[in-house]
Each structure stands twice: as C-alpha cells, then as structure tokens.
Amino acid sequence: MSKPTLELLTLARRIGEPSAVFIGDPGSAAQTLKEYGAEKIYTVDDTDIKDYLVAPKAEVLAQLVEKTSPAAVLIPSGGEGKEIAGRLAVKTGSGLITDASDVQPGDTANGGAPVTTQSVFAGNYTVQAKVTKGTPIITVKPNSTTPEKLADGGGAGATEEFTATISEGAKTARITASEPRKASGRPELTEAAIVVAGGRGTGGNFDAVEGFADAVGGAVGASRAAVDSGWIPHAFQVGQTGKTVSPQLYVANGISGAIQHRAGMQTSKTIVAVNKDEEAPIFELVDFGVVGDLQTVLPAATEQIAKRRG
Amino acid sequence: MNIVACVKYVPDASADRQFEDDYTVDRVGVDGLLSELDEYAVEQALQAKEKLGDDTTITVLSVGPENATDAIRKALQMGADKGVHVVDDAIAGSDAVGTSLVLAEAVKKIGAGDGWDLVICGMASTDGSMGVVPAMLAERLEVPAVTLGSEIDVNGDSVTIRRDGDVATETIEASLPLVLSVTDQSGEARYPSFKGIMAAKKKPVETWSLSDLGVDAEMVGLSAAWTVVESTEARPPRTQGQVVIDEDGSGATALVEFLASKKFI
Numbered sequence: 249m250s251k252p253t254l255e256l257l258t259l260a261r262r263i264g265e266p267s268a269v270f271i272g273d274p275g276s277a278a279q280t281l282k283e284y285g286a287e288k289i290y291t292v293d294d295t296d297i298k299d300y301l302v303a304p305k306a307e308v309l310a311q312l313v314e315k316t317s318p319a320a321v322l323i324p325s326g327g328e329g330k331e332i333a334g335r336l337a338v339k340t341g342s343g344l345i346t347d348a349s350d351v352q353p354g355d356t357a358n359g360g361a362p363v364t365t366q367s368v369f370a371g372n373y374t375v376q377a378k379v380t381k382g383t384p385i386i387t388v389k390p391n392s393t394t395p396e397k398l399a400d401g402g403g404a405g406a407t408e409e410f411t412a413t414i415s416e417g418a419k420t421a422r423i424t425a426s427e428p429r430k431a432s433g434r435p436e437l438t439e440a441a442i443v444v445a446g447g448r449g450t451g452g453n454f455d456a457v458e459g460f461a462d463a464v465g466g467a468v469g470a471s472r473a474a475v476d477s478g479w480i481p482h483a484f485q486v487g488q489t490g491k492t493v494s495p496q497l498y499v500a501n502g503i504s505g506a507i508q509h510r511a512g513m514q515t516s517k518t519i520v521a522v523n524k525d526e527e528a529p530i531f532e533l534v535d536f537g538v539v540g541d542l543q544t545v546l547p548a549a550t551e552q553i554a555k556r557r558g
Numbered sequence: 559m560n561i562v563a564c565v566k567y568v569p570d571a572s573a574d575r576q577f578e579d580d581y582t583v584d585r586v587g588v589d590g591l592l593s594e595l596d597e598y599a600v601e602q603a604l605q606a607k608e609k610l611g612d613d614t615t616i617t618v619l620s621v622g623p624e625n626a627t628d629a630i631r632k633a634l635q636m637g638a639d640k641g642v643h644v645v646d647d648a649i650a651g652s653d654a655v656g657t658s659l660v661l662a663e664a665v666k667k668i669g670a671g672d673g674w675d676l677v678i679c680g681m682a683s684t685d686g687s688m689g690v691v692p693a694m695l696a697e698r699l700e701v702p703a704v705t706l707g708s709e710i711d712v713n714g715d716s717v718t719i720r721r722d723g724d725v726a727t728e729t730i731e732a733s734l735p736l737v738l739s740v741t742d743q744s745g746e747a748r749y750p751s752f753k754g755i756m757a758a759k760k761k762p763v764e765t766w767s768l769s770d771l772g773v774d775a776e777m778v779g780l781s782a783a784w785t786v787v788e789s790t791e792a793r794p795p796r797t798q799g800q801v802v803i804d805e806d807g808s809g810a811t812a813l814v815e816f817l818a819s820k821k822f823i
Contacts, residue, residue: 301702301703301704301705301728302693302703302705303702303703306697326724327689327705327706327721327723328723328724329724330688330689330693331689331690331693331703331705332693333690334658334688334690334691334692334694334697335694335696335697335703337654337655337690337694338655338658338694339697341784343653343655343783343784343785344653344654344655344688344690344784344785345785346688346689346690347687347688363788368687368790369575369576369685370571371793372575372792372793373576373790373791373792373793374790374791375581375787375789375791376787376788376789376790377786377787377788378785378786378788379784380783380784380785381784382784417700420701420702420732420733420736421702421703421704421730421731421732422730422731422732423728423729423730424718424729424730424731425728426726426728427726427727427728428725428726429725429726429727442822463823464817464822464823482708482722482743483722488571488684488687489595489741489742496822497817497820497822507571507572508571511571514796515793518820518822519796520813520816520817526801531798531801532796532798533796533798534796534798534799534801535796535799535800535816536799536800536801536812536813536816537798537799537800537801537802538801538802538803538804538809538810538812538813539801539802539803539804539809540803540804540809541804544804544807544810545804545809545810545813546810548807548809548810548811549810549813549814552810552811553814553817553823556814556818556823
C-alpha cells in the first residue's frame with residue numbers, strides 16, 4: 249500500500265469512519281488497510297476498468313457516493329486522482345478541492361464540511377477552504393501527515409464487494425500499452441522526507457547528486473533544465489509542470505531557483521543549496537547554502553557522512 | 559476538422575500575485591498573459607492543422623475578464639484562425655465547476671454549425687493549478703478525455719497520446735470527438751512570427767456573454783461556487799540562513815555539520 253493511501257486513512261479518521269475503495273483484488277493489502285483504520289473495504293472487479301483511462305473509476309465512485317452518502321471523498325493528488333475527482337464533482341454535483349496539504353474535521357460533527365489547507369501561488373499563500381455543496385471531494389498531496397497504524401489491531405476492515413455499472417461512454421479512452429516505471433530503489437519523490445535535486449549545474453552528470461541522495465537516504469529530483477536537456481526523465485522533475493514536493497529537507501544542486509522550480513519545492517521545511525553562482529536566486533530561500541561546485545562539494549560531503557556512519 | 563483550443567488569461571507568475579478582499583484572485587492589479595501551459599495546447603492545435611490540412615479550423619476560446627483578449631490575440635498570432643471571448647461580470651469568482659460549465663456551453667455554441675471535433679487544453683492553469691477543467695469539460699460534453707499527453711498524434715478520426723502516468727508510461731487512444739490535454743513536454747510552443755502578428759489583426763474575435771450561451775447567471779460566479787475560501791495568509795518570505803563559500807573542502811564540512819545539527823544524518 250502506498251504511503252499516500254495510508255495518509256488518506258489517517259486523515260479520514262479525523263472526520264469519521266473510513267471506507268477504503270480498492271479497484272481489483274486487494275490481496276494482502278486488505279490487512280494493511282485494516283491496520284491503518286479502514287472500517288470497510290469496498291472491492292470492485294476491474295474487468296471493465298483497467299483498460300480505460302479514468303472515466304470508469306469516476307463512475308464507480310459516483311455510484312458508491314450515491315449508495316453510502318459519505319461525509320467526504322478523499323483521493324490522492326496526482327494526474328489520475330485529480331481527473332477522477334473532477335469528473336466525480338460534476339457527476340455528483342459536489343464541490344472539489346485539490347492538492348490539500350491538510351484536512352481537519354471543521355464542523356463535521358454537526359454535518360459541516362472538513363476544512364482543507366492548500367499552498368497556492370507557488371507557496372506564497374496558505375489558504376483554508378471548504379466545500380459548500382454536495383459531498384466534499386478532496387484530493388490530498390503526499391506527505392500531508394504521518395500515517396498512523398492503530399495500536400488495537402485497526403479498524404473492522406470488513407470487505408464488501410461492490411458491483412458497479414460501467415457505461416459504454418466511460419469505456420472510450422483505451423489504454424493500449426503500459427510500461428511500468430522502473431523501481432529506482434530510492435524513496436518516491438513526492439513521498440520522500442529528503443529530496444536531493446540536480447539542475448543545469450550538473451552538466452548532465454548526476455553521479456554526485458545520486459551518491460549524496462543515497463548517503464542521506466533521499467529521493468532524487470531534477471530541475472526542468474535538466475529534464476529538457478534529456479539528462480533525466482520527466483518523472484524526476486520538481487516544479488510547476490512536474491512534481492510538487494514538501495519534504496523535511498530539500499537540497500538543490502546546480503539549480504538557479506527560477507520561479508517555475510520554486511513553485512515545486514518552496515514549502516519544504518529546510519532548504520539547502522549548492523551552486524557556483526552566489527547570485528543565484530535559490531540562495532534567497534535557503535536555510536543553509538554553499539557557494540561552490542557540486543561536483544566537488546557533494547562527493548566530499550558524501551564521504552564525510554559515510555565516515556560518521558562507520 | 560474543427561478544433562477548439564482553450565486558453566486562460568492569468569496573472570504573471572513572476573509578479574506579486576494576490577487575492578482581493580473577497581478571496582478571489584486579483585486579476586486587475588497584476589499584469590496578465592496567456593497562461594504558459596496553454597501555449598502548448600495552441601501549439602498542438604497548430605501541429606494538428608499542419609498535419610491534417612487547411613480544412614482544419616482552430617478556434618481559440620477564453621473565458622475571462624476584458625483583458626483576456628490579450629491571451630486570445632497571442633494565440634491568433636501563433637496561428638489560430640479565430641477567437642471567442644466569453645466575458646460577463648457574473649462569471650467573476652467562478653470555481654472550476656462553474657468555469658467548466660461556461661466553457662462547455664461555449665464549445666457547443668462554437669460547434670453549432672459544423673460540429674466540433676477536438677478540444678485541446680493545457681495540463682493546468684498556472685494560477686489555480688488544479689488541472690481538473692479538462693476532465694470536467696469532457697464529463698459535461700459527454701466525450702472521452704485523453705489527458706496529460708506528452709506525445710500527441712491527432713488523426714482524422716482519433717487521437718493517440720503517450721502519457722507519463724503516476725506509476726507507468728501509457729499509450730492512450732480514443733475516437734473523436736474528445737477533449738485532449740497536453741503537457742509542457744509535448745513540444746516547444748512557437749513564437750509568433752512577424753507575419754503571424756500582422757495576420758492576427760484581421761482575424762475575427764467574437765464576444766459572448768452568459769445570455770448568448772443560455773447559461774443562467776445564478777449557476778456561475780462567486781456566490782454559486784461549490785467551495786468557499788475561508789481565509790488566505792501570506793507566507794512570511796523565507797529569510798536567508800547561513801551561506802558559506804567553499805574553499806578546499808570547507809563547504810562540504812560545513813554542509814555535513816549543518817545536516818548533523820538538524821539531525822538529518
């Protein structure tokens with residue numbers, strides 16, 4: 249079970265009793281969902297769902313919302329999650345809040361809606377909002393909270409098979425090929441507590457960045473410049489048109505700090521930068537910075553960290 | 559083929575973006591422009607037309623305040639054929655749900671004569687950054703949504719994309735009519751040429767209000783929104799901490815000491 253899913257369960261418990269929805273056969277995942285608080289687990293046969301983009305999943309959720317009248321629907325933020333949420337909002341006549349970094353109960357005890365926190369305008373503003381019509385639909389960013397495993401064995405975790413009717417209209421955007429992303433062996437970028445990123449200043453050689461990431465147990469990220477130069481796949485891009493991250497520690501190496509990049513990492517708790525250019529805008533954001541060449545600073549730092557461990 | 563490229567006029571992201579007293583986005587006090595991510599949508603419309611031939615008409619559509627015409631003009635300069643600007647005071651403060659309603663009705667009206675085949679959007683706006691309007695549009699128009707395409711192939715009767723999904727890279731295909739959204743990886747957006755800038759001056763732009771679309775003012779705008787912002791707070795700007803100059807390895811030592819002091823290692 250991915251960490252964002254477990255975070256959703258922890259957030260849901262603040263509002264009410266969580267029911268998890270699993271498309272396909274959960275297998276042993278059902279046990280994990282239970283341990284993290286799921287009272288119910290709806291399983292849905294994925295025959296008419298898995299080959300199509302988004303629309304059938306939205307239909308499943310709409311039918312579940314109609315049947316169970318939940319206090320809210322929580323969906324992980326991401327390309328697919330937000331599109332499911334968008335369709336679901338129109339289908340159910342409900343308001344929608346995306347990319348929440350926190351969900352609090354608000355006045356849900358009296359039938360009110362949960363209150364969300366969002367970080368907007370490249371992290372320059374924090375917004376509190378809530379849905380005022382229908383069933384609140386909220387997409388939640390990873391790293392919104394620490395998942396809580398329940399001490400007493402968890403929720404009831406009662407599994408119930410839900411039969412959804414998928415319309416012909418939903419079975420129209422076909423997935424004709426799928427190449428799963430290779431596991432990097434490192435933490436997932438959007439979920440990691442530490443992100444070590446490289447930009448134009450790497451000159452295309454990410455060895456020092458990757459070595460340092462491994463030394464601190466972090467995920468690897470990249471600026472748009474590095475991705476556009478073909479040095480690293482787009483999946484690693486941090487920024488407005490890539491991933492938005494908010495880790496405990498963000499280390500920017502050879503990254504100037506253009507607004508497009510800052511939008512993706514500005515809310516990180518601690519920011520560190522290594523850059524040859526002392527005028528680089530990234531230094532305006534940092535808690536600590538080194539003006540120097542990342543290709544010498546990072547390997548030296550990596551070695552010192554290894555010595556401390558040893 | 560009739561293509562509609564949706565574009566949004568947004569506050570410049572490099573300027574000081576703010577909120578009005580009613581928590582709507584200030585679209586007046588800050589310079590605006592065609593949202594960068596929507597340039598890619600216009601570019602893909604132009605590439606589709608280059609591939610399919612002159613029988614293709616590209617209408618650029620924008621819902622926004624008076625100055626949104628700047629966004630439409632830029633798209634016309636890039637090479638779109640005509641523009642539609644939906645402007646109405648009642649639309650101000652609409653949420654994504656309301657915006658998608660207005661856009662859907664505008665698309666239907668654009669297609670009223672010969673029909674419409676393809677709506678192309680950017681992957682998200684650069685102000686709201688929700689990324690949900692393309693899916694909502696498809697839902698309202700009752701067509702497939704083929705979204706977040708990084709490689710786009712528009713054919714006479716279908717669209718195929720490559721999409722870098724959350725866990726896998728996928729190939730997606732659907733028949734027209736449909737809603738397509740494209741990412742900034744889909745191909746560099748062209749700069750308007752001098753010829754394009756001059757030609758744009760003669761291209762027609764229609765202006766429509768809510769009543770032209772048959773949309774009830776009560777369905778849109780701030781008071782009709784299905785979400786409410788309760789408060790906004792400016793984050794205090796980050797203050798610069800310690801910056802050291804690396805000399806013979808001093809940088810690495812200082813960095814490691816900092817990380818240790820914060821218990822990251």
